[in-house]
Amino acid sequence: MKLLVINGGYRKGKTIDALVEKLIEGAKQNPDILVESIRLVEKDIKYCANCMVCRNDDPSKEVAVCPIDDDMKEIYQSIQDADAFVFASPINMGTVTAVMKTFLERTCWTLAKPGTKPIKGCPEPRTTKDKKAVVILSSGVVPPILRTFCDDATSLIKSCCQTSFGAKVIGSIYAGAVEKKGLDHYSQKAHELGKRLAKV
Numbered sequence: 284m285k286l287l288v289i290n291g292g293y294r295k296g297k298t299i300d301a302l303v304e305k306l307i308e309g310a311k312q313n314p315d316i317l318v319e320s321i322r323l324v325e326k327d328i329k330y331c332a333n334c335m336v337c338r339n340d341d342p343s344k345e346v347a348v349c350p351i352d353d354d355m356k357e358i359y360q361s362i363q364d365a366d367a368f369v370f371a372s373p374i375n376m377g378t379v380t381a382v383m384k385t386f387l388e389r390t391c392w393t394l395a396k397p398g399t400k401p402i403k404g405c406p407e408p409r410t411t412k413d414k415k416a417v418v419i420l421s422s423g424v425v426p427p428i429l430r431t432f433c434d435d436a437t438s439l440i441k442s443c444c445q446t447s448f449g450a451k452v453i454g455s456i457y458a459g460a461v462e463k464k465g466l467d468h469y470s471q472k473a474h475e476l477g478k479r480l481a482k483v
């Protein structure tokens with residue numbers, strides 16, 4: 284089983300990295316788990332050009348063609364090979380980081396084809412596999428109780444999982460007000476989610 288971590292954080296060794304590490308620790312209780320981590324800021328990921336080549340590509344392809352020549356090519360391969368995903372991002376200005384949004388835009392129609400629900404033309408996954416996902420988010424000051432005012436990220440990622448990645452989100456962490464509450468407050472949950480994600 285292959286687990287792919289998509290890390291949209293900007294800082295190394297801080298909140299998001301620590302929670303991802305805890306999750307991986309939990310996932311590794313399954314000895315057959317293979318983990319690949321992608322730190323998006325270290326990759327060359329250009330903006331989507333809205334050329335619609337991907338949307339118009341053969342719907343039977345698992346990944347549609349994209350004319351942009353950058354690191355997304357290798358990332359698409361990793362996505363195709365993955366059985367489970369972790370989407371991890373700090374909450375910046377109420378939503379995912381810019382690099383995570385850029386990445387998600389690039390997957391919008393390369394991993395999806397025009398479907399019929401809720402209306403004709405809306406994206407549905409090209410993959411026919413049933414995958415799983417976990418979302419990890421952290422915010423500096425907004426506590427979990429006020430999450431609704433500062434978390435557009437969970438719904439965005441959940442929607443991308445449904446429309447493009449073909450993945451069911453089995454759990455999420457909103458590590459709110461982490462500056463005050465500290466990491467330990469959220470570590471155990473990350474470990475547990477890792478265990479659940481890696482369960483076959």
Ligand SMILES: Cc1cc2nc3c(=O)[nH]c(=O)nc-3n(C[C@H](O)[C@H](O)[C@H](O)COP(=O)(O)O)c2cc1C
Nearest residue numbers: 294297298299373374375376377421422423424425
């Ligand atoms: C540009 C920017 C915008 C941010 N916006 C928010 C915000 O809207 N709400 C919040 O609670 N924290 C906000 N933060 C704080 C980050 O969420 C916090 O530093 C991050 O979760 C820590 O992740 P890291 O330790 O892995 O880098 C922001 C930080 C930056 C740099």
